[in-house]
Amino acid sequence: MSAFDNKRDSNLVSRIIIFLSPFLILLFFAFIQILNLSYFQAEDFKTQSESNRLYQSKIAPQRGFIFDSNNILLVENNIQQDLEINPNFIENPTIFLRQISDLLEIDFNQIESDFYIRSTGKNAKEPYLLIKDLTEKQIAKLSVNLNKIKGAEIISSFSRNVLHKEVMAPVIGYVGNVSKEEIFNNPELKSYKSLKIGKTGVEKDFDKLLRGVMGFRIQERDSFGKLVRNISIEPPSKGKDLKLSIDFELQKKLLNDFKGRKGALVAIEPKTGLIRALISSPSYDPNLLNTINDYEEVKNLFSDKDSPLFNRAISGQYPPASTLKPFVGMAALEAKTISWEKEIFDSGEYLVEGDQRPYKGWKEGGHGNVDMKKAIVESSDVYFYSLAYDLTINNLSPFLEKFGYGEKSGLTKNESKGILPSRKWKLGYIGEAWFKGDTINMGIGQGYMTATPLQIAVAYAALANKGEIVQPRIIEKIGNSETVKIVKNNVFLSDDKNWKRIEEALLAVVEASNGTANNIYDRNIRIAGKTGTAQVKSIGETEYKLLREDKSLRDHALFVGYGPVENPKLVVVAIIENGESGSAVAAPIVRKAINLYSKNEK
Amino acid sequence: MKNNPLSFSVNLRINKNQNQSSQFDYWILLSVVLLCSFGLAMIYSSSNSLEMTIRQGIYFLAGLIGMLILAFSNHRKMEVFYLHSFWPVLLLLFFVLLFPSENSETKRWIDLGLFTFQPSELMRFILPISAASFLTRNLETKIKDMWLVIILTFFCFYLVAIQPDLGTSLIILLAGLLPVIIAGFPWIYIFLGGFITILFLPIIWISLYEYQKQRILTLFNPEADIYGAGWNIVQSKIAVGSGGLFGKGFLNGSQSQLNFIPESHSDFIFSVVAEEFGLLGVCILFLIYGILIYRLLLVSIYSPNKFAKIVSGTLSIILLAYISINISMVIGLLPVVGMPLPFLSQGGTALIVNLLTIGIILSLRKEV
CATH class of the missing domain: 3.40.710.10 (DD-peptidase/beta-lactamase superfamily)
Incomplete structure (x- = not known):
């Protein structure tokens, strides 16, 4: 080969090196970034990845039963199944709500307005109950199709059932959602926000005893919000049963x-x-x-002029x-x-x-x-x-x-x-x-x-x-x-x-x-x-x-x-x-x- | 080449007819096999699908066989074949645009029943080889030939870009232009071309698809919309960062195991490596890639053959481009473009094409 060829050859090689270098530089910066992420910011990202996969949720305790003086059961709890949705996992709310409304045969506009009221609120990203007290038919339909719907889950909760309705109403009272005012007066109620608390009667006066203690659960969930496994569970403790003096x-x-x-x-x-x-x-x-x-x-009930609630x-x-x-x-x-x-x-x-x-x-x-x-x-x-x-x-x-x-x-x-x-x-x-x-x-x-x-x-x-x-x-x-x-x-x-x-x-x-x-x-x-x-x-x-x-x-x-x-x-x-x-x-x-x-x- | 200062090259020449295997670069083979096996493990970890892993394993074996066949072929005889194989692949590019596969939104795939493949991948493999072959037909490369290659390259770029596949189309641009540049395209034109490209950047921006613009914009503030376009980047950064120095262990990466990283088995597989094996794993991966590219570059440096120099030079640069762009995109330095990590990402066409590329360079290595 001639010297010229050699020169041309080295020219080729230098050109290769020249065009290789931008990518080498890019790779160098990438390596710096990786070092930054996995060495200098590692702790930060570890926490983020933990919070990604771990979800802490409360387990509602069962409210205490109420009996009369002869141990006749007056108030019990019904177990009901609710549909809980997690806004974090919903990609397209309209499609999501459409799926739910078609599946459960409920009015789309109703759940849509519920959803938007909630999603513009302060706790927009917290999971909440979209539909309460599902019927057996709805549960059956949901359990078959739920794995296709991202961000929805059936959870069970208790609802209060007064057995002898009118007879016991003035004594027992009723329960309802925790109001802002109640939390203001009693900050302890903050952690019971998901529960219903006593509003009148014995339900109110003895609410603290009846209420029980919240349980906690740490769960691992995937990016679709589906449960992978329970990491730890602290079971709730049921509220105390009350025996009334009422005959x-x-x-x-x-x-x-x-x-x-x-x-x-x-x-x-x-x-x-x-x-x-x-x-x-x-x-x-x-x-x-x-x-x-x-x-x-x-x-x-509230506007009745005979004021039955009084x-x-x-x-x-x-x-x-x-x-x-x-x-x-x-x-x-x-x-x-x-x-x-x-x-x-x-x-x-x-x-x-x-x-x-x-x-x-x-x-x-x-x-x-x-x-x-x-x-x-x-x-x-x-x-x-x-x-x-x-x-x-x-x-x-x-x-x-x-x-x-x-x-x-x-x-x-x-x-x-x-x-x-x-x-x-x-x-x-x-x-x-x-x-x-x-x-x-x-x-x-x-x-x-x-x-x-x-x-x-x-x-x-x-x-x-x-x-x-x-x-x-x-x-x-x-x-x-x-x-x-x-x-x-x-x-x-x-x-x-x-x-x-x-x-x-x-x-x-x-x-x-x-x-x-x-x-x-x-x-x-x-x-x-x-x-x-x-x-x-x-x-x-x-x-x-x-x-x-x-x-x-x-x-x-x-x-x-x-x-x-x-x-x-x-x-x-x-x-x-x-x-x-x-x-x-x-x-x-x-x-x-x-x-x-x-x-x-x- | 008598005066070649590097003794191992001389040795190879001496041993040429005595021991065929001594001409074969085992470093390249070893690093490729290591990378592919590692890739299979990572695909299994991120997809949890044995089926997908086995499928990729079959592609790997097929590609490996193809690679070895090419490696032991006589590239001088093959050059004519390389020269003309450009045209049928160009036809395939048309075909995929006219008769797109119905399974996908983008017009990238040809469905052959048993398997699907991407003509664009084939093109980015064939283009530099046939271009190099075309440019080295004569002893002196004619400037007219270079222009022809450039025009055809831009044409291919256009065909792939409208599929749309921005990542691969850019690689094709690289694959077609690099042989020309390496072959000695005047610097003045190269600078002029670069200058014009910068001028045209705004026009290119306008012609981008909305999702492509979004990806680029997301780069500058990925946290702005954590559940939207920035999701991939944020989640893969979390994965890389949370891996720390030594990683969470094989099959223990929560980010990938729990599907927080979309496409973790294909374009984002690097984040799985970083999450499960940490900085240490990343360093080892870099080392293997380094060995591979170094050995490939040696071919272009020491081969007396201009064709070999151009082909191995171009293919090494493209390989490095893939690696650097993919990793930069995973850790949020570059916008998310569909660019797999060579030898690791799931995807049959890309793997086979990469292995065949290595096969051709290995066949050139014999010339040294």
């Missing part, structure tokens, strides 16, 4: 008497404070709210009316402004100097000469007007307070306190000074004074206990541990015999021929009690007759009683709204409750 059979039978009526009933065991029946009528089906499937129904037994504030009279009498005895024997003439109306308008008694013409016992038995208004007038509010209010009027009984946070008026209260709330007339009205449990059926029951339980104020409770057992009786207060009277004498008077209300509740007299099980007629509007007799036409303005009928007198087992308060006559409407229910309960106890 379900009693409650059920008593609810029958409230059919078509608005009202409330509280039956409490005076010695223990255990509530055996608690009724608020009209009631509702808590399952409608536990698993909201039909928004229309729920809307109707618990009248613990939150309804009624004038205690004549049921307050024994306490007014006792207050006067304590203040020594009256004696058992002293008679007052009841002409049917009570006049106070300086007042134009007479204070009318419920009975036209009055009761004639009445002493304390007769005044209670016949429920003389004029007698107690006079008593209250002499007693003054400064003596009356503090005495009533001892029996729990004007304060929460301690059963639940949701109860109302009622109103126990005083000079200070009126100035603060009404902005007016206290008038003598206010005291007079209060003497018969009217005017500003209000109390919940529960408060009346607690006060009468104190009468049955001869002064022992027991905190009411509705839970007998939490898990395996029994709840204990709490004595809130002991009321002492200057003369201990007065307890007995008041009881005799209350017994006579039922048993004397002139007693206002003589209609429920039963010699076998003796009941001491007191009727009451709470005025919805305070007006005179003649005006009332016109007003009666509007049923919602008719007086509320009250009766509170306890029995058997020898050994009181149950104190029962019954209020029938617009029922007018305490003796005719409310007293028979109380009689029935005490009879049923005493028989069961034997």
